[in-house]
Each structure stands twice: as structure tokens, then as C-alpha cells.
Amino acid sequence: MIPQFRKALQIFGAIAVILAVTVTSLTLYWVTDSWPQQSGQILLPQLRDRVEVRRDAYGIPHVYASNEHDLFLAQGYIHAQDRFWQMDFWRHLGAGRLSELFGESQLKTDQFLRTLGWARIAQQELQTLPDKFLAPLTAYTEGVNAYLQEHHGTDLSLEYGVLKVMNASYQPEPWQPEHTLTWAKVMAWDLGTNLDEEIERGVLLQTYSPEQVDELFPPYSNQAPVILPDWKIAQGDSDLIGNQLGEIPSGETAVSMGAIASQLSPTFNSVSEQLSALANLTGPRGGEIGSNSWVVSGAKTATGQPLLANDPHLGVQMPSIWYEMGLHCTSKTPDCPYDITGFSFAGMVGVIIGHTDRIAWGCTNVGADTMDLYIEKINPENPNQYEVNGKWVDMDQVTETIQIAGGKTQFETVRYTRHGPIISEAYPKLKPLLLPDLASSNPSIYAIALRWTGLEPARLFTAILQLNQAQNWQDFRKAAQDFDIAAQNLLYADIDGNIGYQMPGKIPMRTQSDGRYPVPGWTDEQEWKGYIPFEKLPFTFNPPSGYIVTANNAVVDESYPYLITKDWDYGFRAQRILELLNKKETGFDFESFREMQGDNYNLNAQKLVPILLNLPFEDSHLEKIRDLLKTWDLQMDKQSPGAALFETFWKQLLSATFHDNFLVDFWPNAGHRWIKVIADLVDDPESFWWDNVLTPEVENRDFIFQQAFGEAVAELEKRLGKNPQGWEWGDLHRVTFRNQSLGQSGIAPIEAIFNRGGVPISGGNAIVNATAWNARKSFEPTWIPSMRMIVNLSDLDASVAVTSTGQSGHAFHRHYSDLIPLWGNLDYHPLVSSRSGVESNTRDTLILLPN
Template sequence: MAQLFKWLSRLFGVMAALALGALALVWVLVSGSIPDYDRDFEAPGLGARVDILRDLHAVPHIRGESEADVFYGLGFAHAQDRLWQMETSRRAAQGRLSELFGERTLPVDQMMRALDLYGLARGALASQTPEARAALEAYAAGVNAYIRAVGREALGRGAPEFYLFSSAIAPWTPADSLSIAKLVALRLTDQAAVDVRRAALSLLLPAARLRDILPDYPEGAEIEPLKQASGPPLPGPASFAAQMPGARFPAARGPAGLQTLSPPGEGGASNAWALGPSRTAAEAPVLANDPHLWFSAPSLWHLARLELPSGGVIGATVPGLPLVLIGRNADLAWGLTSAYVDDADIYIEKLDPDDEGRYLTPDGSEPFRERTEWIGLANGDRVETTLRWTRHGPVLPAAQMGVGDVTPAGHVAALSWTALTADDPTFSAGFALMRARSIDAAREAMRPHVAPALNITVADREDVGMFVAGRAPLRSAWSPGQGRLPAPGWIAANDWQGYVPYDEMPAVMRPESGAVANANNRTSDAEYPRHLSFHWGDPYRMRRLRKQLAAREFHSQDSAVALQNDAVSEMARAVLPLIASDLWWTGAAAPEDPVEARRQQALEMLGDWNGEMSEHAPEPLIFSEWMRRLTLRLAEDELGPAISRVEGPRPEFVERVFRDVEGAAVWCDIDKTSRVETCPEIAALALDDALNTLAERYGSDPRGWRWGEAHEARMDHEVLGGFGLLGLVVNIRHEVSGGDYTLMRTTSAGRGNEPYASRFGAGFRMAVDFADPDGSVFVIATGESGHPLSRFYDDLTELWRRGDGIRMSLDFQDAEAGSVGLTRLLPSRIGADAARD
């Protein structure tokens, strides 16, 4: 036995030594890709030396003698920090993710090949201004300089993720950058998905009940168009069933798989406001912006400061793009919110019954444009894919957005979207905005912008403004579906008639009120077809923003930051009294039934609640689960499996039902029973459902529950985050306050096993005060580095969680204080460098 123990001990020692050796080897290999911010690099093609000063949080401050050299430096800095993120982004746009990830991403690649974003990006190069194209080329040269340095100096393959994949890193091109711009635009539109959802539900519900479950925006516009067309009243939209008689909602749906197009409600959101001198304590404009997009680790955003010959620019960039997308220069600050312009339509194309290689048009049948492509897989196999296009756009796979559910036999669905064009100077518009020096120049700069449609909030040293930029399709006044439903492609009245002229888009410059604001609310009261959209964001954030801006006469940068972190839900304040009022006054004083006793306890807690979605409180969790269960109780019997399309809290629907708008209280009656149920009865049942679910998960005492335990912001690494214990290292997670309808927006799916896990929110915040512009504050939700072992991978995340930010100045000396390194890019002789390569 002693001898056995001795040999087992030796074996364990050898295994431990081997394990430690393997870990050491992994550490040496992986840590080699952590960027060294304090060294010199040879930079072929550079005109003169470029300095990349990394401040206390590794934010790059880039200085060079020419504009091209500065953008070269930005490309180098982006590649240092986010090379893997840039590589996967361009592969996504190219439809080449499956070469890394195998069949799992094949549906995404097939869809991206159909959209042909990369081909359109290549074509769009010709539409850029000479200055913008020069920036794209210089940026690509900077990225490639770092890629060469990785190979030449064995810098750990540039990122640890590359050790998992054998594919070489191809040189960066200007088209790669433009394709990422189109990819971001794709993530910011959900209009096509909204149309498909409306069509699917319209096959199950009469028109009045469809208006309940998918209500129109309930309030007027905050910005008026400069001009509005007038004319005789138009006919109302025809039903989808009338337009598409063969469409039938299926009894059951198969798994959706990976989706490329954003589902309804996930097309991007944001808050932005600006206050002129008459509304600020220091009598200088203040601007605040916090775009709400998908969470990830690393973040979509990367902070940077560029010292251009025309002046400094600072703010948020997207790795892959040589552009400060949101930020400020010495004289102008700008912020962006999603404009919710209806920029996409689904067309149902009828196949020619005599030849399925053709489809019907108003002028007869036409052949599909077809192309066969091969998509490579990680195991070396290739999959043949036949891609088809109609005159309206690419044919969509049936699984995308569930278009197959609303496409009759003998038909296919095609997508029209404003960004599906090579005539796209969007990048040049953003480039000109970055260099504009006044609010009027900013508006003119965005004139050629195509997609995504955006509300641009601007402030210069004198005043503020807001305007909508982007192509807004003009539809025929006689279109049966008015762009709200998938349209028969063979009817000429459904074709777009051009775009709304830029000068007729909503705008307000130098308002008398001294304030402009947007929370994805309705911006135009124009009638169809110049209405811009039927689908807007929720009204509750705008109500809160309007109320808080009016609550004090003068504001400051500090009050702007506080408002960005405001977690009070005007939705809860509006809806809770509707669903709880009868229950508050009809419960027994001392109920004997434990179920009723717990219900009374919860109602008492909610009665004392002020609507603040605090992570430390139980009331937000009780209310949110009640709303979720109430939606199910109200709609599940009418919708059946289609409830998945609207699952989650739907407060505007609940308001209509409990106010009995246009007879909406009929939803409270369960149509499978002989008696007529009332809304208070359904509210009580839903509350019991919610409390039972929460008790099973969080314990029997509601006072011990916490919103933050369920409501966790999840910034997960898209590749390494799912690898067991490795996820604990690379995923960044925080309990957070706020919710779907608060200014501090952290949204959740409202369904599944973790309905309140938040994967969408304000990953970047900015507040600029022209009384002290160099005291302006910025923050992103993670850190600058994409390397999980870097201390700058998540060093900003705690500041973000607390609602704080970092001061970012255009003064280079401010950045030098506490800086963590200076990278110098030094021009090299072309001949010597070529010989080295």
C-alpha cells in the first residue's frame, strides 16, 4: 500500500507539473498578445511620426502632422485593442463566419451573402468624398501596419482568440470599414421584422384587436417637419389577409435559429437632449447622449481622441471605422438616436406558375437574378448556396424573422431596405459631421446620409438643434398596406416612389424653448405617406425626459449625468394604478388564505413604491413579473403559439385593456370558458402567477427579493464566454437598476428562463458642457482593450455601473497626466521594409 501511495504521489506530481507547464505555456502565448502601449513601431507608408498617447484608462490620444497620418494612427490603435472584434465584424459582413465557427453560423452567412453587404460596400467607395476616402485608405494602412507587426515581432497573433483558429488575418481594406458601417445599420433597423409580426398576428385577430396588441404611438410628435404635404383623406390600409388570400398562420413554428435581422423592439434605441444658454446654469449649451445598443465584451464602442490639422475631435468610435461617431470637437457636440424611420419593406413575390425561375411584376414575369456561392466551413467542407434577388431586393430564407409564416405556397419574400445600395455616401456624411463647427454646418453635413436613419442632436457654443437624417422611403398614397405589412410585389402601388426630400425631414433649430430632446419618440405628425413611420419607441422615456427637463429652470452637466442615470419608470407609475386599484381596495383585512395573504403583502409593497427600478428593491421585480404574467393571461388564449411574438411586458396593450379603449377590455374574458371574466380577476390571477414563480426562485418572503438579482447586465464575450469556467474570466456582468422603460435603460427579453437578464442598454454615455468643454465626461460599459488579460479590459465597467464617467479633454497635456504609455509610429523606408517582409 505504501508503495502504491508512493507511485500515485509521483504520478500526481508529474501530472501537476505538466498541468502547470501547460498553463505557463498558455500564459506566455496568450499574454504575448497584450498590447505594449509604451514602445516604438516601424510604420511603412506613414508620412511623419505619429504619437499615440494612452491616458490613465488607455484611451488613445493620437497626434500627427497630417490628417492621413492621424487616421493611420487610429487604425493602428484600433487593431492593437480590438483586432479580433474587427476581424469577426468584417467576416460577419462578408458572410464568412462559418470558416471559423462551422455550421452553427451557416444561416447567418447565407443571409449576409444574400444581402451582399460587402459587395455594396465595395461599390460605395466610389460614392465617398476624396477626404473621406483618403481617411479610409490611411486607416486601412494603419491596421495593416499592426497586423504586420504582429507577425514580424511575434505579438501573440494579435489577440488570444486567434489561437483557437488557424485562419490567417487578411489585410484590411477600405471596403472592410464600409461593410462594418452597413452591418451596424442592419442591427439598427427592425422595421421589416415589425411588418412580419403585424402580418402574422393579423391572420389571427380582427383589426380592432390587432390595434390593441400592436397599438399606434399614443402621443403627438416632439419635432415638426419644416413642411407637410396636404391633400384629401386617404383610404385606410387593407388587411394582410385581403392582400394575401393564401396566407395562413401555422399551427406550430419550428426553431428560428440564428437571426441576422433584428427582431421587433431590438432595432436600436437611445436618449439625447441638448439645452441652450437660456436653460443652463452657466449660460452655455449642454448636450447629453446615451445610445442603447447590444451589450458585449468588449463593447461595441471604443473611446478615442484625434488631433487633426483642422482641430481636435474626441468621443466614441466603432473599431473598424475611421470616425468619431458620437462626440465633440472644439466648437460642436453631436449625439445620435435611432429615428425609427420605416426604411424597410418585405415584398411577397409570386412565382411564375409556368417557370419557378421567374416571378411576377406589374409588367409580366421577370427572371430572378441568381448567383451560386460556396460558403466554407471550419472543417474544410464547403456548402453550395444559391442566392436570388428580385427587383425589390434579396430573397429571404423562410426562417429569417419568421417570414415563412406569412408567405403562401408559390411565393417568396424579398427585402427592400434603404441601405441595400452602392450609392451610399453615409460614411462621408459622418466624416463631414465630425469636422463641422456649427449646428447649421452639422445639418448640411448630414444631407447625403442614407442609413441608418438617425435623429442628430447638436450643440455649438451658441445654441442647440435636432434634425432627422437618412433616406425615408416615399410610398404611394394608394398602397394597400401603407408599408405596415408585407406587400404583394406584383402590384405597382406598393413600389417606393422615391424618398422624402431632406429639407422636409423633421428639424428644429434654435428652439424658443431652449431645449431639444429625443427618446425614440414620434418626430413627425405628418400624415401617410410623409409620416416617416407607424412604429416608434415607447412613450414613457420621453414623458420622463420631458418632465425632468421642465422640473428645473436651469440645468448643468451634473444634472444631465443624473438624468442619464434616472431609474424611475413612468410606465410603472401609469400602469400600476390601473391594474392594482381594485385589488388594493377589495382584499380581506386579515386574509386566512396564504396565497391571498402573500398577494396582499405584495400589493401593500407596491402601494408604497414610487416606481424607481432600483436594483436593491423587490418592488421592480414583483411589478415586472406581474406585467409579464398579465400579458400572458390576457393574450395567450387568443394567440396560442403566436404569443411568442409579443411575449413579455406590453404596457401600452395593458393600458388599452384596463382603460377599455375601443372595447379592449374584451381581452380579459377567457374565451375558452362559459363565464365572463373581469379585468380585476385576471389581474389577481396574474399577480398570483408572478408571486408563485418568484417564490420558487428567490424564496418565500417578497421583502427579501431584489431586482438586481434578476436584472443583470450581461456583457458576454461572443466566442469565449460560453466555455464554462472561462466565461467567469471573459464575461462582464453587473446587477443594475433601470429597466425597459426608464431613462437608465437596460432592456430584457421578457421571456425564457432568465427573462430579466439585460443584454441591451446604454453601453456608452456622454455629457458635454460648453461652459467647460474639457470637463466633459464619457464612459463605455467595458474597457478599451479587447484582451481579457489586460487590465484595460474592464477597468471602466465599475464607473459605468455607478453612472460615473471619465473626463476627456482636447488638451494633450491633460492626457499626459497619469498616462500609461506612448506608442510612437515611425516612418520606415519602403525598400528596407519590403526586404524585411
């Protein structure tokens, strides 16, 4: 939680404690009052016909409607029943309106979000949305508002009772179509990548040489897995624009970076602080997160038909980001073409990941570099002008009105260059930077603008609805053409036995940079030259290998003539998945896929443990404890002493190697990039990075390894006791599911209401069972497999899935946390989709009727 928000809540701490006692005494009224009706009948005059909602033992609904309007109206109604607080919070977050909920403590965050302008872009998208896509969006909005008409305050959700202490006058407004489209921007931002790395590289360049910075951001290995290793772009494309220069550009750009990197560092740091604060609300971003998916053809399965697996890795939250459901037209027709089952977002129309009656799809983040920071020259005599090719040009301006709980109003001016909003003006404490002009002896003022494809009108919403209707590979690729932001590795399988892959997205073409560093914006040299044409984006259909694996690793090799990114995930999860696929080769079934999704093998340990075992130790006590690693199977099981010992050593190794070199904000987080950095450095035992610059001695690799191991043993003995056989990884690696808003208050009674967890789990960083932790903080997982899905194309009712928490967003409801045990033990529930399968699993039936 951002500090200002915590401070604001702590001011009301005493009141909150009293409130908590009151909530306890009024449990039967307040808590159960918000629980939705799940059986019987409800009259909804907005409907055109009868709608049936069947829920299973986990509260997962399947909706049956005779027409498209009623289908999506019912989806909106049910989302609001179970998750309206989540929807309300998300729409305020996306629109930069958190101050309306939580007061002045959120003003800086709102200023930054208004500068990005997601809500303004969503309005533009809404104006251009074709009627065939506007109709489902409008129907969904009607459904949400139908629920809001009859429910208020704690009747909507328990969070509103707590909020009333801080903001007594708040009443949720009606849902609007643009709220749905704005949420798509939030997810696109969450999945965005490279911006954080671009800032970090820019800051580090003030201290280290480009070559040293490159060691901290190593290139993707030519030995690492590539999703489409044999994919070649069509011949005859000699007109391709060269856009993959691998070094900091020469000429003026190189001079500018060297001249102003250190002076811009405070600005970069301030922007980085706001990105981190926003990440506390939206979850880890971009390069910090990942996902797994793989598909095998029928030639390799026990059934003779494809199997598809997907487990997207997202930030830990309560309730889960996913809402599982089925949407079925009672009779599929051109006017009502939906028969879909899978995972939705509360607030979003349709199903994001899942299957229709004929095809299935999964998603992992490509990590495409779609963000660039431009350093703009500002006119010293007119702060509303910036330089373009030697001339001062007026900026575009938008005035934003920020309403603050309590009645205050704040006006903010957002300035735009041709590249995008000036994000360095989002902080009142920042002043324009006066630096030596690179072209003359006169000083210039600099500011930073953000260009991002997500700040342009997009078609992601139409892509989702088209995926929800797809019946074959052609339909799937047509839908993918509109999947233009938050580029995903789209994996495909169908009941006819086909498998495939498509990379979509608006990927910029650069001519003079590789996107790794901020660039000067006052000439045309660093401009984007359009986007990679869709027909040139990588895809495959029924590859000879009989399988496709995606885990955020490189999509294609260096022969691909366009730049996608220089900041791929380094492929450790993909490598392990491929090892498991090649080890078994054929006969894949549910159990083998389950074992793969739960695989805890640590490739980092495979590299480092042999080095550690070969080092001499003068301390016999340390030698004896090190013997734990001799028999360890390198699996990060929660009961494993070896896993606890290695991961504590890994944390201490990063600390001993790098904490003397960086500010706290750039300390290693223990993720895949740092695994790659250390894997390269261990081959150079005398590297500059091994030396602790704070000591007079010159340390080397072996010294740092020995030091880190000693520190790890000391930490474990202090935390887990003197008996190494009793150490367990799960005692350190416990996941707590926190409510994104009120669950991070620091006020124990409030957190106890909304949070669940402290659950020991297996896995770790760059593990297939990806339960990643951040070494800057603790061993607590920060992002996890947010759901797991295995789709059986021979019998869709034989598919299985699980989310991380539960369907309900209502604290203390039986479906608030009932999926945590399944998820934690790598178990699943049936992902049924046929009418007969749904009926056989039905526990509650709700009938929605028009007047």
C-alpha cells in the same frame, strides 16, 4: 447563440476544457502575449511623420499627427492593437463568412447574410467613393495591416487560441477598405426597424382580425411627446405624394393579405427564425432597442452655454461596441482638419458620436420604416422568373461561394427581383408556396423579397467624416445630408451657444400602404415613389423652448405630410425626460444631467399600481405583501423590494394575458409596445384579450391582475426567499457582458475566460436608465446604455463619459472590464480633449515613427 453554433462548440467541449486548463498554465505566455505595447516607440514605415499616442488611466488613446494620412493610419493601428478579434468577427459576420471561422454550423446564417448581400453593396460604395474620402479609408486600412504584419495567432488575441481547436488552419487575411464599409451595413441592419413587426403582423392576421391586430400594435398617442411639436413643413408643397394611408389597403391588396396570410405563415415564421438567430450575433434590433439624447441651451444651464447628453442603448456585449478615442491634427489646416474626441467603432474610420473643437453631436435611432416585404409571384414553369404587371420577367442572379472551415465549399444562388433579394429562398427546407391565384383559378408560386434602403449604395461613411470636420450648424447639416441609412435623430450644440436637431435618412414614399404589412409585388400599386427630399425632413435650430429631447419617440405629429413610420417607440422615456426638464427649468449642470441619465422612474407602474392596490384579495398573505407597493417610490433601484415585486408582477401579467393567444415566438417581451398595449387594455376590463381561451371560464382584467400577482409572489418566494423586505430588484436584474462569439458557447471554462458580469443594476424597460429585459427569457438585461456622455460646451474638458466595459478587447487585460464599476454606479471619467487636458491625464505615451 444560434443552436447550430452551440452544438458545434459542445462537440469540442471536452477539448475546450483541456484547452482551458492549458490556457491557465500558460497564462504568462498566452494571455499577456496579445497585450499591446502602449509606451515607448514603434517603427512603422507606412507613416510619413511622427505620431504621438497618449493614453489615460483607462487606456483611452488620443492620437496626434501632422497629416490626415498618419492620423487615420494610427487609428487603424490602435484599433487593431486593442480590438482585432472584434474587428475580425464583425467583418466575417457582415460578409456572411462565419463558416470560414466556425465551420458548417454557421452555413445557414451565411446563406441568409449572402442573400442580403451587404458585402456586395459595400464593394459598389467603394467604387464610387470620392478620393477625399477614399484616402482616410485607405490610410486606416494600412494601419490595421501594419499591425497584422507583426502579430499572428494568440499574439493578436486570446480568442485565436480557442479558435485553433475548431479551425486549426485559420489565419486572418489583410484588412480591406470594403470591410469597414460592410460594418456600416451591419450597424444599419441592427438599427433597422419594422421588418420584425411586419412579419409578426402578417402571421397574426391569419388568426385575428385587422382590428384585433391593431390593438397589439396601437397607434402613437396624440398625448405622447413629439420631438418637434411645432414643426411645420414649408408652405407651397402641394406636390407632396400622399403616402400615409393608415389602414390595410383596400382592393386587391386587402384580398391578397386575407387570402394568403395563413398559407404564407410558415414562410414568415422561418424568416423570423433566421432574424432571431442573426440577432443573437448582432444584438437586439430595431424596435427592441432605443436611446436617449437631450440638449439644453445656455439660458437653462449653470454655465450659460449648452449641455448635451447622449446614451445610446444597444445590445449587451463584451467588449463594448464603442471604442473611445481622440483624433487630433497637431495643426489644423484644410489638409488636416480634424480635432475630434468621442466614440468610434473598431473597424470604422473616425468618431461616430462626440465633438470637434467647436460642435458636439449625439444620436438616437429614428426608427424610420425603410424596409418592406414584397410577395412575389413566381413562374411555375421557370423559377427564375417573376411577374411584373402581367408579364414574366427574368430575375437577376448572383452565385455566392461560401468557404467552410475544413476545406468544403458551398455555392449559393441569390435571386433578385426589382424589389430586392428573395429572402424566403435562403432556407433549403422551404419550398415555393402554391396558392390560389388571386386573379384567376390557376395556382401561382409565391416567394418573399426584401426591399430596404440599406441594400442600395449609401453615403454613411462620408457623413461620418464630414461630421468629424464640422465647425458650425451649416457644416453639420451638410454632413447630415449624406447620413442616408440607419436614420438618426442628430442632436447638435456648439461653443457659440446654439442648439439644433436634424433628422436625416432615405425615407421611402409609399402610395398605397403604410408599411405595416407585406404587400403584393406583381403590380406597380405598391411601389415606392422615391424618397422624402432632404429639405423636407424635420429640423430645428435654437427652438424657443430652449431644449430638444429625443428618445426614439415620434419626430413630428400627424400633420406631417410624409410617412416616417407607424412603429414609433411609444414615448415613455421621452415623457419622463421632459418631466424632469420642466421640473427644474434652469440651472442645469453635470449633476442634474447625471441624475437624469440615471433616473429609474417607472411610468408603467404609475399606471398599473393604483389598479392593483384597489383590487380585493381574499388571501391576507398576498394583501400584506402588496403593501410593499403602497410606499414604493416607483423608482427601479437595484436595492428596491417594490421594484422586484412590480416587475415580477408585470412579467406574470403579460403571461396570464397573452400566452394563451400566441406562439412562443410572439409572446410579449415586456418592452414599450406591450406597456402601451396594456395601458390601453386596462381601460376596457372586459376586453377579449383578458380572457384565457384555454379555460371554460371568461376571465376579465381584475381576475387576471389577481392571478398574476399571486404568481409573482410565488415566484419571488421561490427565488428570493419568504421575507419580502429582503427582495431586491438587482438580485433578479443582473447584467452579464458576453463575448459575441465564444462567450455564448455554453461551455463554462470558455465563457469564464471571455465573459464578465453578473452585476446587479437598476433600471428596466421604458425607463430613462434603460436596462431592458426580455420577458420571454429572463430578467437579465438584453440591451443597456452602451455608453453615457455629457458634453459641456462652455468647457469641453469639463465633459464626461463612460462605456459599459472597457477599452481593451483582450481578456484579463486591466482595461478589459475596468469601466464596468463606473458604468454600473452611474459614474463617469473625464472626456478631456484639449492638448493640456490630455497631457495632464496621460499615463502612457507611445511614439510611432517612420523609418
